[in-house]
Amino acid sequence: MNRRDAIKNVALLLGGTLSAPTLMAMSRWEELTLNTEGVLFSLTEAQRKIVAEVAEMIIPKTDTVGAKDVGVPAFIEMMMKDCYAQPEHLSFMEGVTALEQAKFLDMDASKRTETLTKLETDTKEMMKARQVKQTKMGDNDDKEDMKAIPKGLPFWRLMKELTLLGYFTSEAGLKASFEYVPIPTKLEVIKLKPNQKAYAY
Amino acid sequence: MNLNIKAQKNNSFDAIVVGSGMTGGFAAKELTEKGLKVLMIERGREIKHGQDYNTATKEPWEFDHRGRVPVHSAEELWANKRFGNLANEETGGFFTNDKDNPYVEKRPFDWIRAYHTGGKSMHWGRQSYRWNKQDFEANAKEGVGVDWPIRYEDLESWYTYVEKFVGVSGQKEGLDVLPDGHFLPPMPMFPPEIHFKKMMLEKFNRPVTIGRVANLTQAQSEHVKSGRASCQYRNKCARGCPYGAYYSSLAGAIPAANATKRLTALHDSIVSEIIYDEKLQKATGVRVINQKTMKVEEYFAKIIFLNAGAMNTAALMLNSKSNRFPTGLGNDSDQVGRNIMDHHLGAGATATVEGFLDDYVFGQRPNALYIPRFRNWGNDKQSYLRGFGYQGGASRAGWNRGVNNDGFGASFKEDLTKPGNWTIGFGGFGEVLPNPNNRMYLDPSKKDKWGIPMIVFDAAFGDNEIAMRKDMMNSAMEMLDAAGFKNIAGNNRQDVHLGLGIHEMGTARMGRDPKTSVLNAYNQVHACKNVFVTDGAAMASSSCVNPSITYMALTARAADFAVKALKKKDL
Numbered sequence: 112m113n114r115r116d117a118i119k120n121v122a123l124l125l126g127g128t129l130s131a132p133t134l135m136a137m138s139r140w141e142e143l144t145l146n147t148e149g150v151l152f153s154l155t156e157a158q159r160k161i162v163a164e165v166a167e168m169i170i171p172k173t174d175t176v177g178a179k180d181v182g183v184p185a186f187i188e189m190m191m192k193d194c195y196a197q198p199e200h201l202s203f204m205e206g207v208t209a210l211e212q213a214k215f216l217d218m219d220a221s222k223r224t225e226t227l228t229k230l231e232t233d234t235k236e237m238m239k240a241r242q243v244k245q246t247k248m249g250d251n252d253d254k255e256d257m258k259a260i261p262k263g264l265p266f267w268r269l270m271k272e273l274t275l276l277g278y279f280t281s282e283a284g285l286k287a288s289f290e291y292v293p294i295p296t297k298l299e300v301i302k303l304k305p306n307q308k309a310y311a312y
Numbered sequence: 313m314n315l316n317i318k319a320q321k322n323n324s325f326d327a328i329v330v331g332s333g334m335t336g337g338f339a340a341k342e343l344t345e346k347g348l349k350v351l352m353i354e355r356g357r358e359i360k361h362g363q364d365y366n367t368a369t370k371e372p373w374e375f376d377h378r379g380r381v382p383v384h385s386a387e388e389l390w391a392n393k394r395f396g397n398l399a400n401e402e403t404g405g406f407f408t409n410d411k412d413n414p415y416v417e418k419r420p421f422d423w424i425r426a427y428h429t430g431g432k433s434m435h436w437g438r439q440s441y442r443w444n445k446q447d448f449e450a451n452a453k454e455g456v457g458v459d460w461p462i463r464y465e466d467l468e469s470w471y472t473y474v475e476k477f478v479g480v481s482g483q484k485e486g487l488d489v490l491p492d493g494h495f496l497p498p499m500p501m502f503p504p505e506i507h508f509k510k511m512m513l514e515k516f517n518r519p520v521t522i523g524r525v526a527n528l529t530q531a532q533s534e535h536v537k538s539g540r541a542s543c544q545y546r547n548k549c550a551r552g553c554p555y556g557a558y559y560s561s562l563a564g565a566i567p568a569a570n571a572t573k574r575l576t577a578l579h580d581s582i583v584s585e586i587i588y589d590e591k592l593q594k595a596t597g598v599r600v601i602n603q604k605t606m607k608v609e610e611y612f613a614k615i616i617f618l619n620a621g622a623m624n625t626a627a628l629m630l631n632s633k634s635n636r637f638p639t640g641l642g643n644d645s646d647q648v649g650r651n652i653m654d655h656h657l658g659a660g661a662t663a664t665v666e667g668f669l670d671d672y673v674f675g676q677r678p679n680a681l682y683i684p685r686f687r688n689w690g691n692d693k694q695s696y697l698r699g700f701g702y703q704g705g706a707s708r709a710g711w712n713r714g715v716n717n718d719g720f721g722a723s724f725k726e727d728l729t730k731p732g733n734w735t736i737g738f739g740g741f742g743e744v745l746p747n748p749n750n751r752m753y754l755d756p757s758k759k760d761k762w763g764i765p766m767i768v769f770d771a772a773f774g775d776n777e778i779a780m781r782k783d784m785m786n787s788a789m790e791m792l793d794a795a796g797f798k799n800i801a802g803n804n805r806q807d808v809h810l811g812l813g814i815h816e817m818g819t820a821r822m823g824r825d826p827k828t829s830v831l832n833a834y835n836q837v838h839a840c841k842n843v844f845v846t847d848g849a850a851m852a853s854s855s856c857v858n859p860s861i862t863y864m865a866l867t868a869r870a871a872d873f874a875v876k877a878l879k880k881k882d883l
Contacts, residue, residue: 169720193382227720235718243716244662244803256805272715276380279711279728280372288711288729293371295675298545300500303672309710309731311372312546312676 152192152200158207161215162187162270168227169274175287178278186277187270198263206230206266227267234267285311320612325351325576326878328598328613330583330628333431334860335847335867336619337561337569338474342871343617344572348878351576351611352569353600355620356408356427358579359434361562365552367402375401387411394422395812398435403550406434414766416755421652421769422811423623429579430562431621432814433860435550438526438558438678439703440480441857442471442491446689451853454697457651457746458823460852461833464491470865477568478559478864479535481679482524490521490684490857497529498522499679503671504706504734509681511795518686518791523679523703526559526861538567547676558678578611580604584764586616586632586641586843594842594883595641601762615842615874615883618820619867622652622848623752626819627767629830629837629845630754642837647830648820649753651746652771653854655813658805659781661788662737663797665706672708672731680705683738683791685856687783696779697745700856702788704738736797740784743856745776746818750810771810815859817848835870842883846870 154162163184170178178184191203215226241257263269278284285291289311326348329339340352359365372378379401381393391410392399399407408425415423426432445464452459475494483498501509501522509520527543528535535541540556540563549558556563569575578600585599587610597612618625626649630640640648680703686692687699709732714724750771758766773781785802792800810816823829826838835850837843846867848859855862877883 170725171722173722173725190377190380194377194380196383224721231718231720244801256803268715271720275711275714275728276378280375280378282371282373285372292674293369293546295545298499298543298675298677299673300502301672301674303670303731306730307672308729309708310674312548 152188152195152203154188154207157216158211159184159188161207161210164216164223165210165227165270166274166277168223169271170278170284176283178274181278181281181284183274183277183281186281187273190273190277191269195263195269198261199269200263202263203266203269206270209266230267234265237265238268279311320610323597323609323611325349325611325613327351327615327617327874328353328611329617329619330598330625331355331431331619331621331847332429332566332577333426333561333619333621333847334433334436335863336617337430337433337565338864338867339617339619339844339846339871340569340575341565342868343875344569344574346871346875347574348875349574349576350569351578351613352566353578353581353583353598353611354427354429354431355582355603355624356429356431356579358577359429359552359562361556361560361567362552362554365554366405367551368548368554370402370551377401391423391425394807394809395424395814398424398550402548403435406550406552413760416758416766416768418768418770419772420809421752421771422809423769423816424811424814425621429566429577430560433559433561434552436560436814436860437703437858438549439682439858440475440478440482440493440524440526440861441682441701442493443467443855443857443862444489444491447853447855447857450698451746456697456853458821458825458828458852461822461824461829466833467862467865467869470869471861473868474861474864477534478526478564478861479528479532479540480524480526480861481529483521485519485521487519487684489686489689490682493524495524496532499525499527499529499677501681502673502706504665504668504736505681507668508706508736508791508795512683512791515794516686516791518683520681520683523682525679527678528557528559531557538564538571540564543678545675545677547678549678582762582764583620583628584608584631584762586618586628587612588632588634588636588641588840590635593636593840595840601764603762606762614878615844617867617871617874618843618845618849619847622816622819622851623767625845625847625849626752627754627765629820631765637840642820642830642840642843644826644839645828645830647748647828650748650751651818651821651852652750652752652769652810652816653744653746653818653851654810655741655815655854655856655858656744656773656777656781656808656810657739657741657813658808659742659784659788659803660702660704660737660739661785661792661800661802662735663792663801664799665734665736665797668734671734677705681738687780687787694780694783696776696783698743698776698780698856700740700742700780700784702738702740702784704736706734706736708732708734736792738788738791740781740788741813741856741858742777742780742784744810744854745774746821746853747774750774752819769811773810815848815854817851817854817859820845820849821852822850823852834873835866844870844874 166178332354482495484492543557632641683702685699711728754765785804820830822831
């Protein structure tokens with residue numbers, strides 16, 4: 112079974128059919144994967160723009176910096192390349208292609224919000240099958256357990272996870288959001304003041 | 313011949329210690345402090361306390377993948393990845409590349425290794441609990457495995473000795489099930505945990521205590537003298553502690569051994585064989601392969617301590633064949649490599665806590681709560697044998713709660729800058745019974761790149777562990793419910809195998825009878841008295857408490873015995 116058949120089988124497993132643009136994107140993706148060893152993931156400029164806009168909608172610029180200010184879009188692309196394998200590459204491409212197809216960039220703000228809200232609702236349904244659970248493995252080691260299913264994590268979940276990670280661990284995002292205490296020197300139970308920010312360590 | 317004599321002279325020591333981890337470091341410290349010239353041999357690379365903790369003081373944004381594991385390193389750390397995100401970008405340097413050091417799994421075994429100075433003491437959980445009296449008696453009472461040749465009383469003073477040096481913080485509770493030790497001040501419990509403790513006492517009469525942990529809450533003068541400082545509550549222990557606030561072989565024992573000027577340390581040196589002299593009827597040294605140059609060299613000593621970690625210690629014994637020991641040094645009983653034990657984990661429960669919203673914590677606690685074993689203790693009687701302890705605790709959710717929460721946008725962003733609700737969770741550490749069919753042996757044909765036979769694992773949990781795991785999940789759910797917590801979710805991971813507790817032990821057990829055990833009451837190989845095994849391999853049962861402090865106590869006791877015996881010319 113070649114890669115394209117494998118991908119189609121995955122789609123069939125999920126009870127769905129893939130749209131023509133998705134198949135085109137996949138075929139492009141397939142060429143890329145066949146040509147370059149180790150790098151399985153690549154976005155077009157238009158797709159990059161969609162990723163950036165979605166990230167900015169998750170963590171917008173307010174009185175503090177937003178996702179775009181701290182380089183989250185490039186971070187997401189790098190993380191997808193380096194830390195995820197074929198299933199997530201496929202599901203991410205599916206998601207971004209669907210937004211491209213729906214002309215996300217041409218939508219006004221309220222239509223964009225509506226689209227992402229719908230995406231979040233759909234993603235919640237998809238995530239149910241995974242029965243996400245936290246397991247305590249040691250004193251400070253939690254492991255997120257998920258039931259294995261033959262499909263990558265949904266696009267929206269990847270976008271949200273990587274946007275939050277990229278933003279809240281960036282220097283500007285972290286310092287704008289939290290009280291940064293790299294060396295606490297003591298451990299104390301305290302009372303929270305109104306509106307107090309969380310500590311980051 | 314002349315060359316050989318010269319090599320013998322230059323390469324001769326009073327004692328050789330194989331391994332530099334939790335017990336190897338401690339053996340080196342004890343033996344050098346008692347006047348012996350010691351060669352400590354580490355198979356992995358050298359790391360130096362402080363200066364080689366490359367990630368210790370890095371800021372979060374200085375990690376390219378923000379602590380995640382890139383796919384290519386996940387391939388190199390395939391066994392490590394079974395635990396979770398343990399060998400990540402922050403700490404991965406202290407875990408062994410599994411791809412370069414493969415092993416054979418006849419049945420799945422999660423073997424997590426640390427080939428470098430300090431071994432697994434560089435990332436242990438630091439939980440330090442004494443065994444109780446019954447732990448030493450249970451085998452004999454229940455007819456399981458073999459009887460321990462020692463009792464709690466034999467080890468008691470050595471526990472105190474080790475605790476003083478290591479520095480263990482904890483709360484005295486006066487419990488038989490969890491004997492008190494020599495403690496530094498305890499770390500605080502958080503308000504929801506104090507509520508939980510109260511409820512457990514009221515509803516189940518089960519004590520809950522703060523973890524007893526080898527982090528210096530208040531460095532004593534002997535710690536300060538050796539360059540160790542009090543804990544800074546960063547909870548970044550596993551990156552290496554530049555303050556030496558948590559105990560590791562690197563921060564504690566090895567500097568102490570170095571201070572005697574009687575320690576020689578060899579790195580990148582894999583001990584392939586123990587050399588046995590048929591005429592003298594004792595071991596005379598070890599054969600070593602340099603892992604980089606492949607050069608083979610021999611070293612000689614009056615006594616040899618094996619502290620390579622239970623699996624590698626047993627493999628070394630099995631690979632040391634002679635006319636006297638055709639199936640491996642000290643293996644008359646055929647027990648070397650058998651009775652693999654560990655602690656099984658990954659079963660427990662989590663919940664959300666309502667209220668306590670004005671309570672918060674400054675600093676990060678490198679520790680958790682401990683719920684001592686309550687099963688098959690006192691009047692409790694279960695269908696399975698032995699029991700488990702729980703570790704866990706409460707914390708306020710961080711920004712990552714946003715991943716699974718609904719929403720996006722400005723108010724979502726703002727909300728994540730505040731502490732989230734409290735959550736609480738506990739996971740069990742269960743005792744594993746010794747079973748001779750749970751074993752490792754040397755592959756008859758497959759060899760590693762140094763030409764040493766690969767280890768084959770053929771071991772699995774038995775009915776007793778599987779029954780206990782169900783209770784570990786159910787009891788945790790029941791206790792969280794009794795404390796009034798909500799959204800209780802039990803877990804009992806099915807993908808956990810022996811090894812994942814990283815408390816592997818039992819492969820050269822102590823016992824009273826040379827026919828059924830490998831070591832005597834002083835950790836001497838029954839039939840080769842100048843070889844001592846004082847790492848996890850020596851264990852005849854596993855208790856359910858974390859083992860390192862017991863390994864160190866056994867090591868200190870055996871070293872004391874060995875030096876006295878040497879002086880009496882018994883060895």
